[in-house]
Amino acid sequence: MHKYSKQTRLLLAVDCIIFGFDGETLKILLIQRGFQPEKGNWSLMGGFVQPTESIDQAANRILKQLTGLEGVYLEQLHTFGDTNRDPIERTASVAYFALIDIHKYETQLNTEYHAEWFPLKRIPKLVFDHQDMVEGAKRRIRYKAALHPILFELLPTKFTIPQLQTLYESVFNTTIDKRNFSKRVLATGLLIKLSEKDKAGSKRGAYYYQLNMQNYYAKFQAFLNFIPNPDTLHL
Amino acid sequence: MHKYSKQTRLLLAVDCIIFGFDGETLKILLIQRGFQPEKGNWSLMGGFVQPTESIDQAANRILKQLTGLEGVYLEQLHTFGDTNRDPIERTASVAYFALIDIHKYETQLNTEYHAEWFPLKRIPKLVFDHQDMVEGAKRRIRYKAALHPILFELLPTKFTIPQLQTLYESVFNTTIDKRNFSKRVLATGLLIKLSEKDKAGSKRGAYYYQLNMQNYYAKFQAFLNFIPNPDTLHL
DNA sequence: GCAAAAGTGTTGCTATTACACCCATGC
DNA sequence: GCATGGGTGTAATAGCAACACTTTTGC
Numbered sequence: 001m002h003k004y005s006k007q008t009r010l011l012l013a014v015d016c017i018i019f020g021f022d023g024e025t026l027k028i029l030l031i032q033r034g035f036q037p038e039k040g041n042w043s044l045m046g047g048f049v050q051p052t053e054s055i056d057q058a059a060n061r062i063l064k065q066l067t068g069l070e071g072v073y074l075e076q077l078h079t080f081g082d083t084n085r086d087p088i089e090r091t092a093s094v095a096y097f098a099l100i101d102i103h104k105y106e107t108q109l110n111t112e113y114h115a116e117w118f119p120l121k122r123i124p125k126l127v128f129d130h131q132d133m134v135e136g137a138k139r140r141i142r143y144k145a146a147l148h149p150i151l152f153e154l155l156p157t158k159f160t161i162p163q164l165q166t167l168y169e170s171v172f173n174t175t176i177d178k179r180n181f182s183k184r185v186l187a188t189g190l191l192i193k194l195s196e197k198d199k200a201g202s203k204r205g206a207y208y209y210q211l212n213m214q215n216y217y218a219k220f221q222a223f224l225n226f227i228p229n230p231d232t233l234h235l
Numbered sequence: 236m237h238k239y240s241k242q243t244r245l246l247l248a249v250d251c252i253i254f255g256f257d258g259e260t261l262k263i264l265l266i267q268r269g270f271q272p273e274k275g276n277w278s279l280m281g282g283f284v285q286p287t288e289s290i291d292q293a294a295n296r297i298l299k300q301l302t303g304l305e306g307v308y309l310e311q312l313h314t315f316g317d318t319n320r321d322p323i324e325r326t327a328s329v330a331y332f333a334l335i336d337i338h339k340y341e342t343q344l345n346t347e348y349h350a351e352w353f354p355l356k357r358i359p360k361l362v363f364d365h366q367d368m369v370e371g372a373k374r375r376i377r378y379k380a381a382l383h384p385i386l387f388e389l390l391p392t393k394f395t396i397p398q399l400q401t402l403y404e405s406v407f408n409t410t411i412d413k414r415n416f417s418k419r420v421l422a423t424g425l426l427i428k429l430s431e432k433d434k435a436g437s438k439r440g441a442y443y444y445q446l447n448m449q450n451y452y453a454k455f456q457a458f459l460n461f462i463p464n465p466d467t468l469h470l
Numbered sequence: 471g472c473a474a475a476a477g478t479g480t481t482g483c484t485a486t487t488a489c490a491c492c493c494a495t496g497c
Numbered sequence: 498g499c500a501t502g503g504g505t506g507t508a509a510t511a512g513c514a515a516c517a518c519t520t521t522t523g524c
Contacts, residue, residue, distance in 0.1 A: 004323060004324055007283045010245070012316070048239070051318070053318065054318055055315075076313060081247070081289050083288065089238050091239075092247055161503090161504090162503070178503085180488085182504080183506095184486095201503090202496095203497080204494040206502080206504085207504090397476070412514075414515095415513080415515085417476095418478090438521070439475060439523095
C-alpha cells in the first residue's frame with residue numbers, strides 16, 4: 001500500500017508573528033518579501049514546511065533564520081487556508097507567534113531580509129492575508145496574557161517592576177495603579193528581588209527582579225474564574 | 236509566473252472532534268475508519284481538504300457528512316504536522332472541534348460510518364495522533380467554557396437550569412452549589428425564563444429557559460479577570 | 471404521606487479598588 | 498534644592514463562597 005491516490009497535495013507554509021518590547025511599546029518584526037509575487041512589500045517572516053521537518057520545527061527554523069534565536073516562546077496561532085490566499089498557487093499557512101527579548105535580536109541578520117520593527121499601532125499594509133494573522137496574534141497575546149504570565153518572555157532576565165507595568169499597559173492599552181500593580185505581581189510569588197538597581201530610568205533607580213523559574217513553570221497554567229473550585233481545572 | 240517550483244506539496248486533512256451532551260455526561264462522536272491503514276479502528280471523523288474549498292469549508296463539509304448538521308459551533312483547534320503521523324504518506328491535519336445538540340444528530344447517518352458516542356472518560360484507543368487531538372479539544376473546551384458561554388451550544392433551544400448545571404459539572408468534573416450557580420447564571424442576563432416546565436427530570440418540574448440571543452452575542456467575548464479595567468480588552 | 475428534585479436569601483469573608491505621601495538621587 | 502520617577506499602606510466596597518429550608522407533585 002503506497003499512497004492516497006486521487007487526492008490533491010498542496011503547499012504548506014509557516015508564518016511567524018514576532019513580538020518584541022523595547023520598553024515603550026509592543027512591536028512586531030516584519031520583512032520585505034524577497035521574491036515574487038509581492039516582492040518588496042512588507043510581510044511576515046515565513047517559509048515552506050520541508051518534507052523532513054514537522055510544522056513546529058519549520059516554525060523554529062524560520063524564527064531562527066530571521067532572529068538568530070532558539071528556544072524562545074513560540075506558539076501555534078491558527079491555520080489559514082482560503083483557496084486563493086496566495087495568487088500563485090494554493091498554499092495553506094500555519095501562523096505562529098513568538099515572544100522574544102528584543103535585545104537578544106541580532107540586528108546583523110536584518111540586512112538579508114530588510115527587517116524592521118513596527119509598533120502595533122503603525123503596521124504597514126501587508127502581503128496576502130498577513131494582516132489577518134497579525135490581528136489574530138494581537139488578540140491571542142492579550143487573551144493569553146490576561147490569564148497567564150507570558151509577557152515575561154518579552155523582558156530580559158533582569159527587569160524592574162515599572163518596566164513590567166509599562167509592558168502590561170502597552171499590551172492592554174490601559175493604565176494601572178502602580179501600588180496595586182506591584183502588590184498583585186509580588187503576590188504571585190513569581191518574582192525574586194535582586195539587590196542591584198536599574199539606574200537608567202530614574203535617578204533613584206528601580207530594583208531589578210528576576211523570575212522564580214520554579215514558581216513560573218508551576219503557576220503558568222494557573223488563574224481563572226467563574227468555576228467555583230478551580231483546583232479541579234488543571235488546564 | 237506560475238508555481239513555486241522545487242517545493243514539496245503534501246496532503247492536508249481535517250479531523251473533527253464532535254462534542255455532545257446527553258444530559259448526563261459529555262461525549263464525543265467517533266467512527267470506525269473505513270479504509271486502510273487502520274481500517275476498522277476507532278477514529279475521528281475526517282477527510283482531505285479539496286482544491287476548491289477552504290479549510291473551514293472542508294471542516295463544515297465533514298461535519299455535515301457525519302451529523303447532517305450545518306451552522307453549528309465549529310472552531311479550529313490546532314494543526315498537527317509531525318512528519319510521520321500518517322504512515323502512508325505525509326499528511327498534515329487541521330483539527331476542529333464542534334459542539335452540537337446531540338438530539339439533532341441524525342442517527343441514520345450512523346450506519347455508513349459505524350459512528351458511536353463515547354463518554355470522555357471511556358475513549359477507546361484511536362488511530363494515528365487522534366488521541367492527542369481529543370486531549371487538546373478537552374483542554375480547549377474547558378478553557379473556553381470557563382471564560383465564554385459556549386456550553387449552551389450543546390443544549391437544545393429550551394433547557395432547564397439543573398440541566399445546565401449538570402453540563403457544567405460534567406465538563407469541569409466538579410460539583411457546584413445550585414443556589415450559587417443559578418444566581419450566577421441568571422445574573423448574566425443571558426437567559427429568558429419560559430412559563431413552560433420540563434416534567435421529565437422531576438415531579439415538580441423545572442422551568443425551561445432559552446437564550447437571550449441579543450445578550451448572548453453581545454456578551455460572548457465578556458468575562459475575564461486580572462486586568463483592572465477589562466472594558467479595554469475587546470477580545 | 472413521603473420521596474425526589476426545584477427553587478430561593480443571608481451572612482461572612484476574601485479580593486479588589488481607590489487613593490496620597492515620602493524617598494533617593496542626579497542635575 | 499528641586500524635579501523625576503520609585504516605593505509603600507489603608508480603608509471602603511463588591512464579589513464570592515458557604516450554608517438549610519420550603520415547595521411541588523407523582524406515586
